[in-house]
Amino acid sequence: MADIDFGDAPAWVAVVLAGGAFVISLLARRDSKKSAGAAVEAVTEARRASDAGVRSAVAAEESLALQRQEAAARQATEAEAARPRASLALHWQGGQIFHLVNEGTAPAENLQLLTVSDDAEPLEPFTRLGVGEVAEFLIMTSLASGAPTALEFAWDGQEDPVRLRVPRSG
Incomplete structure (x- = not known):
């Protein structure tokens, strides 16, 4: 500077x-x-x-x-x-005659009536109960035992038995 x-x-x-x-x-x-x-x-x-x-x-x-x-x-x-499923119904026709009806939308294959009481054996399976089909059968009763109050059925595709009330006559 x-x-x-x-x-x-x-x-x-x-x-x-x-x-x-x-x-x-x-x-x-x-x-x-x-x-x-x-x-x-x-x-x-x-x-x-x-x-x-x-x-x-x-x-x-x-x-x-x-x-x-x-x-x-x-x-x-x-x-x-x-x-589609099978749906069973039990109808009384008269006397000791009953109809088992498939009211469902599928057939019930290998349909079986299971044991009703201790002294009764299961019945042989029906081969098939188609949609709307009817199977007629008798329920034999005696004065000592009377008619069962319910029946149990099983078929292919139905895991648990289905219990149907037995309708009373008249």
């Missing part, structure tokens, strides 16, 4: 401008640090939002899988309910 004369106005203007530029560069550096901090925070928030989005997507996939399972179970239940 020995070369600079106090009367040299352009040199002094250059010194002042250089000082101003230095101050402005310090302010710019401070602002750039703030911007960098804000950028880091923005990246952190973006990661959190991304993680939340992934968790939300996983939850949605699990929910969809559960809905599909429930729909499949409901569809299987509806299909089972709509499946």
Whole structure:
């Protein structure tokens, strides 16, 4: 600075401008640090939002899988309910004559009358009782034993025996 004369106005203007530029560069550096901090925070928030989005997507996939399972179970239940089934009914015709009627929508294959009492044996199975078909049979009674109150039947596809009430005459 020995070369600079106090009367040299352009040199002094250059010194002042250089000082101003230095101050402005310090302010710019401070602002750039703030911007960098804000950028880091923005990246952190973006990661959190991304993680939340992934968790939300996983939850949605699990929910969809559960809905599909429930729909499949409901569809299987509806299909089972709509499946044709045999449905037996016992009607009194007169005296000791009864009719076993298949009122269902499917035949009863290998139809069996199960044991009625301790001293009675199961009967041989009917081969088949088709839809709307009638099988006529007698229920023999005596004064000592009387007529049974119910008969149990089983057939292919019917897991548990079906208990039919024996209708009373008259």
